[in-house]
Amino acid sequence: MTISSQTRVAVFEQRSNDLSWKTIWNYNTGVIATKVMQERTCYISVMNQKEMPSFDALLRLAAENRNQVGLGRVTRKLTFVTKGLVNNLNSYGADITAMCSGLTTYKAYEVHGGQLNLRSCTTLDVLKVVDLNYCRGNIMA
Template sequence: MCTRSPENNRVLGWIKRNLVSWAKEVILPLCSALIVTTVLLGLLLTPALADYNSDTEGNQHSNGNDQNINEFFQKTPIMTKQVSVAGGLQTLTIDRQRRIATVQQEGSQGSWKTMWNYNSGAVATKVLPQRACYISKVDRKQLPSFDELPALADESMSLKGQRQPSKKLTFVTERRIRDLRSYGQDIVDLCRGLPTYNAYVVYGTPYQYNQEACDTLGVLEILGLQYCHQYEQGLNSGPP
């Protein structure tokens, strides 16, 4: 059997007293400092991120119009922003890694969704009232700047429907596309179940088309997309 000597007891007592003293002087102040730092960080970050939330896939959603927040999320892979425009509520989704932007509108003035691929120049749009989908190839310079889309959306929202699209692209539908697989899975998913047509951009003035046979979309009030199904002689295809 082991017994403790008086000397051992004195050593153990000294260790216990010093441990207690060290805990009071070092550990407790550190814990307090960490708590204060956490609270301060929460107070500082909450206003900046108040207009954003994350979905289950980690996408960022915004209802604000602060350009500083757009800069904060400049490196976010996927960002979604809801924008109130004259035609209703539009949802802008930006995939920064693949450089794809989509804008969707659902409302009384018509539901549609358009997808812009800034790598390939492909523009695909489905117009639900017409139950049709259109695929085009455009010069990427004709589209709004990819990096400036969040800021442009904020500007449109701040103008509260008083902004008119500064640019319009007019397309004329051509042949029907039977097999979408060559256009990529994103377009296959967008146009699934709808008659899909090839559409080409028309330029030049004067050009004539039947306004009653056109579907016109105001995308974020920065770009007008017009899809026309019938046209007369005088249309010129190709860049201006």
């Protein structure tokens, strides 16, 4: 995990054989970008700052995670559905452009409720605080 107080950007990364990913949370621009290595995809979405931990709380949450304080705490689950491809990565800044360049990059929109085809989702656990759930396809009518 890397946190820059100057740019208000947090970068989280997990590497494993099953699922490796990297997510950038830019609190200044209000953008979340997530790269899922096994899928060779990126997802870019608007950050709902009411649902996300505050930038100032991230260091404390990371320390709790390292010390396994709050183990078993219910994580907040944010579900995003992809809707179209990103045409211009440069508009999201250098960090996101570098991370997602050459990958299929989707626009992802937060949704609420149970009207999703959950079989097509990838869930990423960030600090045992937020689950980012990325689902392909459309909301079922």
